[in-house]
Every structure is written in C-alpha cells, then in structure tokens.
Amino acid sequence: MATYDFVFDGLGLRNWCGKSGGGGGETMSMAQLLTQTSGNDADASLWETPFPSMDALHEACPSFARSRDLTSGLEEGFLSIKDSLKAVVDPITQPLSWALEEALWVMQAVPWFIMIPLLMLVAWIVGRQLKLVALVAICFGFLGFVDYYIYTMQTLAIIFVCALTCVLLGVPIGIAMSRSDRVQRIMIPILDMLQTLPPFVYLIPLIFLFSVTEPKLYGIAIILYAIVPVVRLTDLGIRLVDPDVTEAADAFGMNKTQKLFNVQIPLALPNIMAGVNQTIMMSLAMVVIASLVSAPGLGVLVLRGIRSLELGVGLLSGLGIVLLAIILDRVTKAALARINVSQSR
Amino acid sequence: MKDSEIKISIRSLYKIFGDNPEPALQMVKEGMGKIELLEEHNHVLGLNNINVDVPTGKTTVIMGLSGSGKSTLIRHLNRLIEPTAGEVWVDGDNILEYTEKQLRHLRQHKMSMVFQKFALLPHRTVLQNAGLAPWVDGQNESQYADEARRWIDRVGLQGQGDQYPHQLSGGMQQRVGIARALTSNSDIMLMDEAFSALDPLIRTDMQDLLNELQVELKKTVVFITHDLDEALKLADHLVILKDGFVVQQGEPQNILLNPADPYIEDFVSDINRARVLRVRSVMLPSSDATIEQTGDIDHDDTLESVIALSEGDTSLSYRVMKDGKPVGVLNMRKLVRALVPTEQSDSSESTRLSS
Numbered sequence: 001m002a003t004y005d006f007v008f009d010g011l012g013l014r015n016w017c018g019k020s021g022g023g024g025g026e027t028m029s030m031a032q033l034l035t036q037t038s039g040n041d042a043d044a045s046l047w048e049t050p051f052p053s054m055d056a057l058h059e060a061c062p063s064f065a066r067s068r069d070l071t072s073g074l075e076e077g078f079l080s081i082k083d084s085l086k087a088v089v090d091p092i093t094q095p096l097s098w099a100l101e102e103a104l105w106v107m108q109a110v111p112w113f114i115m116i117p118l119l120m121l122v123a124w125i126v127g128r129q130l131k132l133v134a135l136v137a138i139c140f141g142f143l144g145f146v147d148y149y150i151y152t153m154q155t156l157a158i159i160f161v162c163a164l165t166c167v168l169l170g171v172p173i174g175i176a177m178s179r180s181d182r183v184q185r186i187m188i189p190i191l192d193m194l195q196t197l198p199p200f201v202y203l204i205p206l207i208f209l210f211s212v213t214e215p216k217l218y219g220i221a222i223i224l225y226a227i228v229p230v231v232r233l234t235d236l237g238i239r240l241v242d243p244d245v246t247e248a249a250d251a252f253g254m255n256k257t258q259k260l261f262n263v264q265i266p267l268a269l270p271n272i273m274a275g276v277n278q279t280i281m282m283s284l285a286m287v288v289i290a291s292l293v294s295a296p297g298l299g300v301l302v303l304r305g306i307r308s309l310e311l312g313v314g315l316l317s318g319l320g321i322v323l324l325a326i327i328l329d330r331v332t333k334a335a336l337a338r339i340n341v342s343q344s345r
Numbered sequence: 346m347k348d349s350e351i352k353i354s355i356r357s358l359y360k361i362f363g364d365n366p367e368p369a370l371q372m373v374k375e376g377m378g379k380i381e382l383l384e385e386h387n388h389v390l391g392l393n394n395i396n397v398d399v400p401t402g403k404t405t406v407i408m409g410l411s412g413s414g415k416s417t418l419i420r421h422l423n424r425l426i427e428p429t430a431g432e433v434w435v436d437g438d439n440i441l442e443y444t445e446k447q448l449r450h451l452r453q454h455k456m457s458m459v460f461q462k463f464a465l466l467p468h469r470t471v472l473q474n475a476g477l478a479p480w481v482d483g484q485n486e487s488q489y490a491d492e493a494r495r496w497i498d499r500v501g502l503q504g505q506g507d508q509y510p511h512q513l514s515g516g517m518q519q520r521v522g523i524a525r526a527l528t529s530n531s532d533i534m535l536m537d538e539a540f541s542a543l544d545p546l547i548r549t550d551m552q553d554l555l556n557e558l559q560v561e562l563k564k565t566v567v568f569i570t571h572d573l574d575e576a577l578k579l580a581d582h583l584v585i586l587k588d589g590f591v592v593q594q595g596e597p598q599n600i601l602l603n604p605a606d607p608y609i610e611d612f613v614s615d616i617n618r619a620r621v622l623r624v625r626s627v628m629l630p631s632s633d634a635t636i637e638q639t640g641d642i643d644h645d646d647t648l649e650s651v652i653a654l655s656e657g658d659t660s661l662s663y664r665v666m667k668d669g670k671p672v673g674v675l676n677m678r679k680l681v682r683a684l685v686p687t688e689q690s691d692s693s694e695s696t697r698l699s700s
Contacts, residue, residue, distance in 0.1 A: 248464035250425055252477050252529070253452035266468045 127334030174234025237271025
C-alpha cells in the first residue's frame with residue numbers, strides 16, 4: 001500500500017494504472033529497495049510522508065513514469081533528434097572548423113621572429129602606447145623562453161577565431177535586440193541561460209553531436225559561453241545613445257540604415273568595445289576548460305598538471321594564461337580608451 | 346497678412362499623448378481641459394487646436410513655459426512627432442500626407458533644425474557636422490566642404506573645421522549647430538530652445554548673430570523659447586502658448602501693449618519695456634507742427650535710446666522719421682507713461698495698434 005494510492009483512486013485512474021501498489025516485475029528504485037530491506041513499509045507515520053515525487057507516485061501507480069524514465073527519455077529524445085540536428089548544424093558550423101584549423105596552422109607556421117613583432121605591431125596600431133608594446137614583447141618573450149610558445153600561439157589562434165565569430169554574430173543580434181523590445185524579451189532569458197549554465201553542461205550535448213576530433217566542438221562551446229557580453233553591451237550601448245543626437249539624425253533626413261551605421265553604432269562603440277573586451281576574456285577562460293574536449297593550447301598543460309599531478313607544469317601554464325589575459329585585456333582596453341577620448345563630451 | 350507671405354500654416358492641430366488618443370480627442374473637442382483629461386482618462390493633452398501662420402522670411406517665436414507644448418509643436422513641423430489630428434501646410438503641401446521619402450526630402454532640403462543640446466555627432470569633425478545635410482543626401486566631403494566651410498566662417502568659427510565637437514565650448518558648439526542648419530540651404534530653420542543651454546553673455550552674442558543672419562538671409566525661422574526677453578529681441582511674429590493652446594499671437598509690440606489675458610500680463614510685467622518698445626508703437630501718428638520739436642528720431646528706435654537722447658528731460662518732443670519722411674510725433678511724457686504696464690493697456694495708442 002503506497003501513500004498516494006488515494007490520488008489515483010480519487011481520479012478514477014486505477015484501471016489505467018493496472019493493479020494497485022507494488023512495483024511488479026519492473027526494476028526497483030533505490031527508495032523501494034531501501035524500504036524493502038528495512039522491511040517497515042506497512043505503517044509509515046504522517047511525519048515521514050514522502051514528497052509527491054515521480055518515484056513516490058510510481059509506487060502508487062506502476063504506469064506513472066519514474067524520474068529515471070525522465071532522464072533516460074531526455075537522453076533518448078536527444079539521441080533520436082541527433083541525426084537530423086546534426087544534418088542541419090554540421091554544415092552550418094563547418095566553416096568554424098576550417099577557420100580554427102587554418103588559424104592554428106598559420107599561427108604555428110609563422111616563425112617566432114615574425115610573429116612576435118607582428119603582435120607588437122598589432123598592439124601599437126590598436127593602443128598607440130609604447131608601454132603596451134613593451135608589455136607584449138616581454139610576455140611573449142617569457143612564454144617563448146620557457147618553451148610554451150607553441151601552446152600560447154594555439155590558445156591565441158583559438159581566441160582570435162572565436163572572439164571574432166562572437167563579434168560577427170553578437171553585434172547584429174545586439175542591434176536586433178535594441179531595435180525591437182520583443183526580440184529583447186526573447187533574447188534576455190537565452191543570454192541569462194548561456195551565462196549561468198556551467199560550461200561543462202553544454203559540453204555534454206556537443207560531445208554527442210560532433211566527434212571529439214573536430215575543432216568546432218570546442219569552438220561552439222567557447223562561442224556560446226563568450227558571446228553573451230558583446231550581445232548585451234551592443235544592445236545596451238545602442239539603447240543608451242543620446243536621444244537628442246538620434247533625433248537630429250532624423251531631423252536631417254537620415255534613413256534607418258544611415259542612422260544605424262553613422263550615428264548609433266559609432267556612438268555605442270565604447271559600450272560595444274567593452275563587450276568585446278569581456279568576450280575575449282571569457283573565451284580565454286573557456287579555452288582552458290575546452291582542453292577537456294581536445295582544444296589545444298595552454299589549457300592542455302593545465303590539464304596535464306591536474307591529471308598527472310605535475311605541479312610545476314600546472315603553475316607555469318597557469319602563469320602563461322594570466323600573462324595572455326593581461327595582454328589581451330590591456331590591448332583591448334587601450335583601444336577602448338582611445339575611442340572614449342575621441343568621443344568624450 | 347496676405348496669403349502669399351505665409352510659409353507654414355498650421356490648421357487645427359491636436360496632439361494627445363496616450364494609449365488611445367482618438368476618443369480623448371473627441372472629449373477635448375467637446376471642451377475637456379488638460380487636467381481633467383489627465384486625471385480621468387490618463388491621457389496628456391499636448392496641443393489643443395493650434396492655428397498658426399508662419400510668415401515667409403520672418404522670425405516667428407513660439408514662447409511658453411515648460412510643459413506648454415512648444416517643443417511638441419515645433420516637432421510637428423517636420424513630423425518628428427505625428428499629430429493626433431490637424432494639418433500642417435508647407436509651401437502649399439500638407440506634409441502630413443507625405444510619404445516617408447517625401448518627408449526625408451523635406452527634412453534634407455526644406456527644413457533644418459537647431460537643438461537645445463546641440464546634438465552634434467561626437468565622432469565627426471566640425472566640418473563634417475556642418476555638412477551633415479548634403480552628406481545625408483549622398484555628397485562626399487570634398488563636394489560639400491566649400492559650402493560647409495563658408496557657413497562655419499560665417500558663424501564665426503574660422504579655421505575650426507578640423508576640431509571635434511568636444512574640443513569646443515558650448516557657444517561654439519551651437520554655432521556649429523547653426524552652421525549645420527545653414528549648410529542645408531533650407532528656407533526654413535527650426536530652432537528648439539537653441540540658446541537656452543548657453544550662459545547669458547554668449548546667449549546675447551548668439552541672438553545678435555541670428556538677427557544679423559536674418560537681415561542677410563531672410564530665412565523663415567521658427568524659434569522656440571521660454572524667455573520673453575529673448576522672444577521680444579528676435580520675434581517678428583510672437584505666439585504665446587499655455588497648456589497646449591495659443592493664448593495670443595501677433596506683433597510682439599502689440600502683445601506687450603495689449604496683453605490678452607492675465608497670464609500674459611504676468612509675463613510682460615517683468616521685462617524692460619524701454620528696451621523692447623519701439624518709437625512707432627507709442628508715437629502720435631500725425632505730424633503736428635504746433636508743438637516745438639527738439640529733434641528727429643527713427644520710428645524703429647527703442648524708447649531706451651530716446652531716453653538717452655533726451656537725457657531724461659520729459660518736456661521734450663521729437664519728430665519721428667520713417668525712410669526720411671516725418672510720420673509722427675513722440676512726446677516724452679507719453680513715452681514715460683508707456684513704460685508703466687497697467688496704465689498703458691487702456692490708452693488710446695494701444696487700441697489703435699490692436700485694430
């Protein structure tokens with residue numbers, strides 16, 4: 001006799017349930033097993049009334065699904081749509097694989113004595129600060145000196161590709177959100193979910209979907225994790241553009257496209273760049289986790305440090321990641337500062 | 346005023362802000378007031394049956410306190426705000442029937458606007474800001490540069506074309522705003538509290554600049570302000586708004602001498618009448634040779650300048666000249682009496698003016 005028999009009796013569902021009580025020949029849940037072994041299921045006191053959970057209801061009615069049926073149902077559901085999902089997602093995301101492979105190849109193929117000056121040049125163009133260029137030189141010099149040059153370049157290549165993809169996808173999404181309250185209402189829960197979902201959780205379905213050897217597996221994971229700030233801040237930035245200025249744009253007869261590209265985006269640029277900075281930092285964080293699913297780079301060394309308890313390797317690669325983070329952060333912030341100066345009122 | 350001289354004509358314009366303005370409009374037409382409408386139906390009455398004619402080549406000042414609907418009204422002229430009901434005729438077209446394309450053409454070529462907070466584009470140089478209208482029309486910088494530079498020079502910003510707006514002071518930024526409006530070569534300039542954000546001395550400079558430009562260019566200017574001194578200094582035609590309807594409109598001198606209701610009396614009681622009133626508004630029209638005349642004054646002189654000329658002697662009389670011909674006589678006693686608001690309102694001169 002189970003606690004919730006009365007529910008099914010009361011609703012007249014007893015026939016649908018089959019015979020009352022008892023699990024019959026089916027597999028038992030852990031709770032059932034425990035009560036059986038302790039052998040006192042006869043008169044449970046009111047104090048011990050179980051929560052009307054799926055398992056408790058199943059006890060009263062064998063046709064009622066158990067929670068383990070739910071999880072296995074989810075799994076089966078995912079596996080059954082997997083092939084059709086893959087048929088759609090695979091071709092769309094294939095360019096990401098190519099881009100990652102190419103970027104990894106280029107960054108490793110270019111010799112260090114060209115690559116490091118090139119990165120210094122980029123830092124100069126973006127930031128226009130000699131201090132920054134020196135920082136870049138010192139950090140890459142150090143990483144090269146401790147023989148982590150190739151790993152650093154791999155990490156950098158992945159970040160470049162993923163952050164760029166985030167910007168290319170995220171800015172248009174942000175613009176769409178800023179233009180329509182409905183799009184914003186739909187997107188905000190999705191962004192909230194992406195931001196709060198532990199990164200490991202969306203690695204799981206991705207592993208089912210793609211083979212672990214494909215670069216897009218970690219590419220997608222990084223993009224999903226890192227795209228949120230650039231979308232949010234593009235939306236926010238455009239919504240914060242001085243309404244007086246957009247009104248002036250209207251008053252001088254600009255159409256919507258002219259207004260977007262010549263007023264709204266330039267004026268929202270400080271916010272958009274702040275989003276890009278955050279996106280880059282988050283892709284760096286994720287590229288380390290993504291080493292679990294075969295992403296190359298400094299994360300592999302961290303993983304090695306954990307797996308085989310090589311403390312020194314772990315610490316040194318951790319330091320390398322910190323240095324890379326500092327460089328990326330300072331360079332993008334220098335760009336942001338330059339935009340702010342040219343627009344300050 | 347003849348019909349041919351009218352540039353913009355506003356006819357029974359209503360604007361009601363709220364979710365469902367149509368039934369509210371009916372109630373307003375049946376005589377419901379602003380406060381009642383807000384309390385009972387939660388709709389804000391923005392404009393209530395506005396009928397204004399804006400004369401060509403003159404400065405029309407729309408004056409009112411904050412909340413009187415003046416900024417709402419000016420935004421109906423280029424349809425930045427859509428009215429609930431009414432018509433706006435510009436050069437014989439009802440612009441409320443314009444398509445989006447026609448409307449953009451109107452905004453690019455016929456009407457320009459100057460804003461209270463300047464509203465310059467911070468990422469474009471002064472030259473690029475000034476050339477906004479031709480640039481929106483598809484011209485590149487080399488095409489519009491000469492025209493834009495000419496107006497930048499004209500508003501007194503010689504050689505500042507390569508600066509960015511944030512490098513300029515407020516007054517200079519608003520000069521860029523005016524240059525931007527002038528570069529569009531539009532006949533109509535809408536100025537929304539254009540000088541209100543500037544400090545008093547600079548504001549006076551800018552008012553002088555606008556008056557100078559008006560003598561030279563004869564644009565049709567619609568100027569919004571909450572400052573009566575500024576309104577009287579600039580206006581050829583003055584429209585006073587209160588709670589969304591027109592309390593009084595006409596020649597500023599006339600409004601000053603014949604305030605239509607206590608609201609306007611309150612308004613005009615504080616201003617320096619000697620500086621605003623002109624000789625033509627208080628003189629006796631016939632040239633009476635029997636009175637001894639001390640000298641000649643122009644009909645457009647302010648009373649302040651006549652007082653200075655007479656050195657305060659109230660026994661004098663002056664002959665008033667217009668285009669070299671005598672048109673009237675001004676007795677100093679009459680002048681002094683005109684400086685007192687209440688006495689003047691029922692005097693014979695003012696009734697003559699109002700007719």
